[in-house]
Amino acid sequence: MEKFFYPESIVILGLSAKENNLSRLILGNLIRWGYSGRIFGVNPRSEERHVDGIKMYRHVAELPEVPDLAVALLPARFIPEAVRSCGMFGISRMAIPSGGFNEAGEAGKQLAEELQGAAREYNIRFIGPNGLTIVNTANGLCLPFTPLYCPPKGGMSIITQSGGMGLFLWNLMADQNIGLAKFASIGNKLNLNEVDFLKYFARDPETKIICLYVESITDGRALLEAAAQCEKPVVIYKSNTTRAGGRAAMSHTAAISNDEEIIDAAFERAGIIRIHSFHDFISVTKAFSLPAMRGKRIMAMSPAGGFSVIMADLCDKAGFSFADPGQPFYDEIAKFGNAGIINVGNPLDMGDMYDPKSTADIFHLALHNDNVDGAIFINQWPRMPVGDDIFTRMFHTDLSQETMGAVRSSGKPLGVCLFGPSDTITRIKHNLSIPIFDSPEEMIRTLKIQQEFYQRKSDEPFSPSRPQAIYREDAAAWLQGHRGICGEETIDLLGLYGIAAPAAHLAKSVEDAVLSARAIGYPVVMKVVSPDAVHKSEAGGVMIGLRSDVEVAETYAKIGSNLAAYKPGAQFEGVRIIRMAPPGYDMFVGGRVDDAFGPVVFFGYGGIYVEIFNDTERALCPTNHDEITAKLGRLKSYSMLQGARGQKKGDMAAFTDLIVRVSWLLADFPQIRELDLNPVRVFGEGVMALDGRARITG
Template identity: 30%
Template sequence: MNTLEGHLPVRSPLHDILAPSGIAVVGASADPTKRGYKAMVGLINGGYQGHIYPINPKADHILGVQAWPSLTEMPGRPELALLCTPAASVPALIAECGRRGVKGAVILASGFGETGEEGAALEAQMMEIARAHGVRIIGPNTSGMFNLHHQINLLALDNVKPGDIGIVSQSGNMLLSLALEAQHNGQVGFSTYVGPGNQSDIGFNDYLRYLGEDEHTRVATLYVEGFRDGQQFLKVARDVTAMKPVVVYKSGATEQGQKAASSHTGALAGSYQMTVDLLRQAGVSVVQYSDEILPVAEGLGRLQKAPGKRVAVISDGGGQATIAADRLSEAGLTLAELSDATRSALREVLLPQASTLNPVDVAGSSDANPSLLASCIELVMADEGVDSVFLVGMLGGYSLRFAESLMGDEMRGAERMVELAQASEKPLVIYSLYAPIKPPALRRLHEAGLPVYSSIEHAVRVLAALGERGEYLASQQVQETIAPAAPAETGKAMLKAAKAEGRDLLEFEAKGLLAEHGIAVPEEWLVRREDELAEIAQCTQGKPLAMKVVSKDILHKSDAGGVKLNLVGEAPLRDAFQAIQSNAQAYDPNAQIEGVLVTPMAEKGVEVIIGMLRDPIFGPVLMFGLGGIFVEVLEDVAFRSLPLTLHDAQSMVDQLKAQKVLAGVRGAAGVDKQALVSLLMQVSQLVEAYPEISELDLNPVIAYPKGHSAANYAIVDARIIVERQS
């Protein structure tokens, strides 16, 4: 039994609501077109063992069950009320629920916050009453709920059977799609379903916590359009994914997370990719396509995890083996390198024309003896270099394709596969082109808990999810965290002054704050008068310098002509100083110019960006990616919520698609990745220390190879945006 004992200290109050011993159906009806009718039918036909209280002032009985004119007049005290009435009636009914001790209400009606100001006012009124009376709200604007292990089916869906997949979906049609897909699959069942609707009260984090605790749920599956409290969801997700898999399909981008692009980080935050990265950081398995939801949920529910991402492919057809290898590579999995001993053992059981490389192609060896596939699985499963096994081909169809007499051999092979899978921590995933017709051998595998897929792509997505989950769980066992940094008094004073003045930190102030916390910054001089340049030219001894305008009113210095590069000697410095002053005044005559910042030119290297934004949905989020002027064009970035662990920081660097750039191209040495990891950890500490920082942009940061300098990076530009006075 999977529970979250020790992870979530207080039992979720949703158990009483989602598994109630009594249900009131307000608006119960004998009219088959009404939801009050369907709910009654679902409860009666589903065999619900609790008390049913139909509420209808115009009927004595509904479908043979005694009805009551109101909640006030019903004799019992059910934990749950289903409200099948118009939106305007809801606030009064919630008050009545509260007076009768009803703990929760499912509100089907639309016409609340999703419809505009008037609906939002009605929703606010409803919630004020609900809180005053201690009534929890599912919805409003919800498709309903079911709990099949307790015979509760308020949707009256046909042909859904109890199982171990829990679902929370903001789309009723998506639930219907999954239910029909499960019916076709024949082996998949559901535990609890809830449509969260507007999430006026109970949100995704509450439902996930319940599914995490529910003994009938082995995998929690969510279709999400938008989170109400993403930060809390991530916290709950980390607890739940430690015990059981969580699958999320996220539709679109988080509109609430979008904000004005005051920085590169701000421009990229709120994106779909950010949401996906943060979910995966919490151990969630994110699926990209809607038709992957049920296959991945089934695979994770049955197999849970793989030790890693090294896959051995066994195939009875070269073409499908090639397709499988392509899809595995695209999914970030690797073809396991089979040991010499494994390959030698395979050669002993296969025909000479068979290939014992990975993918293993049996090349006709199994045509007269399908159980040979089980022998191959046993051999590769024993290889220490293999984390999971992928059987690809026509298993289940040998007796149909070649000879009926092969049926017994196929069944013996399937039975052996079941034994092997049950004895190993390495998952066995099967694709068969005969899966749609469900021959006996495949039915035996499925009944024993082995998923069988009719799509190579779906099977590979399951293998990827198993490998990702296994690596995530392993990383949680060796978490390395760094204690939060204490804020420096000078830093606190600097941020307080900027906040009071309604401005952000100037560049030299931002770099000064970084230096306060041990982050390497280049030598630089703030120049307010032209005559100060002579001393700088003398002490830099012919080194090329950069000069940038310093002004709280000029955010994009290059656009204003406020940047001059490769300046050597006093005369060029003076010319640049005059030009920058002139350009800045022309760009914004009212701009307050503090002076110019002079610094040695950074040597060429790989440009990266590090940024932070306090997202309104997910809280503080760090970004790392390929930097420079192309950051918003290429968008090769990774996001993580704060605070970071060492594993988080390392995974951010490893996630970039531009790994070849980081590793060095055209003979160049690769950058010092560990220096970047350390810098990410220091920035995480810095942001934790100063909640006044709303955004941070270090762009570009020039990354260098090991041994280049003390830090092996150079922060060329730094911006720190300060939270404004409310």
């Protein structure tokens, strides 16, 4: 990967002196940016001796040396042969910006397969096709085919599926005085993908923050693993979130599961920062250009009382706590007041402090206070008549050196939000080495993101924990005999993973039903067994509280007739007689296999209204007890499980353990494409899965 960003020599295929030659624009960027390596040009159809001073060759095999990198901006139909020519000459890395491959119909898909086959044959790694490929501000490497000036050097590295979106981000960076380290426009990512570049940027010393724009995630687990191992912040904007097309809902799980929520859960596990606004690439980078905020204790300051109130509201909503710097701090601050009419506190109203030197002293005192983890400050630089009055000095004194000194000396962040005419603020931003935030909301929200990132990095890394009493081999044998949609028999599989269920018998006649009920013991529950009644309640196939042989016999017939009315011609296989469980809290546990991230377990409020309330959380499989415990606390129904309105508290430890066991079942056997346990009844002591169904593939 190093030679992609630090090639000592480059060959540009298809280079020509023609005015509309896009490869020549790539050459122009390399020359303009000051790339110092050797450059060669190859064009079989050209008679030119040189292009802009670059010596031309008719064929790759004629080059005087094997270049580290080949750039091929040619019509798509010529790319596979160009790859083979480079491979035969010994070139092992290529940048392919050309479009017309798998994004362009069946013919393009065929070309994509040819391209991949040629690359495999000669062990060539390539970026693209259909992207702007690579930029490195450290050495002047610039391979996009649009004319570009070099942006300021900095710590942001970008990985993007859309080259145009990446260039748009450059413009935002320039206005905010944020510098670029490296850029990878991966396009169709037929060879190298976002994971490859993420791993490289993670160890690149010039990269301080990694920003990704992706429209699709193909290998989600690899992405999560790379991000979790990266010590740098990884920020992802995932688009293509409203893809049309429904999924037929076999179960409650399929109905309530949402790709976006799965992505949120996956990113949370890996410590990835997900953003939903493109401008947040800039905002979050600003926050991470400040020193790490190692705790939640914040000091808020402003000469405007209204902004102090706004900061108080925003900090409280974000989850910051207001630092208590101690009475000696406040006694010192009070000396800076002019009229002594404002009570000092946190947030600190500095409206009575006119001397700019006092502001600098307050910054120093706040950031060096042991009870303060970070600080924020809002002020303005208004357009004012020329003068030497106290307000001009108050608003127009440059405190940048003192501010930066306090930040560097303390090792703590000071977020600054400054209002004023746009040209003035832009000029100030370009003259500072610390960021200026555009609004209080941006500043506080992204500082909280920064603080939570460093908090997660200080925690123990996630590690799944397999419970005891799991019989994996027996479960594998059970699955060998079951395919397609499985109903209550799924409960037998769950028992092999230590998940309790009430005693049950399958009855295929009225006589069997009565005998089974007697053997189990009254009262009982009766449920229809039919592949045509996925949701049994809707088919009138669930009857509870049956206490006699007569009731069981009558109910057997009634369930059969209800099924026939629900779906004429439905297959009636009998009823399941189940010991009626004692009262408790009815919850839900399910799972499905996500195309990108693999098995996912869902859990939350259950019963017949599970899809209406949609009070659920999710976790990648396998999980552990700590992760599930934290997620359970986010449920709206959590307070109910804690014994609301005088009810007995549910056994949260047992419910947590059941969810973890389900996660291991799904992780061990990905052929279980969907799983639905509803209800899962949580008692004061213990938990039981009362019903279940699964969709199992071969």
